[in-house]
Amino acid sequence: MKLAFILVIIIGVFSLVGTFMLGGKSDEHYSTATRGNLSRLTWLYVILALVLLAGIGIYVII
Numbered sequence: 001m002k003l004a005f006i007l008v009i010i011i012g013v014f015s016l017v018g019t020f021m022l023g024g025k026s027d028e029h030y031s032t033a034t035r036g037n038l039s040r041l042t043w044l045y046v047i048l049a050l051v052l053l054a055g056i057g058i059y060v061i062i
Contacts, residue, residue: 005056016045 023038 008052012045012049016042019045 019041
């Protein structure tokens with residue numbers, strides 16, 4: 001079970017880093033729209049992380 005948690009965390013971190021790496025590769029006109037998209041995507045990752053942590057917490061308690 002501990003291995004599964006570690007794998008989820010590693011995959012999440014790589015996904016976040018990959019998203020920022022791909023978001024940084026754009027032309028100058030596209031980057032203005034990308035900035036807003038990246039901020040929304042970052043918030044989605046934060047919310048997803050909180051939901052996942054809550055789910056893990058509920059699973060451990062029950």
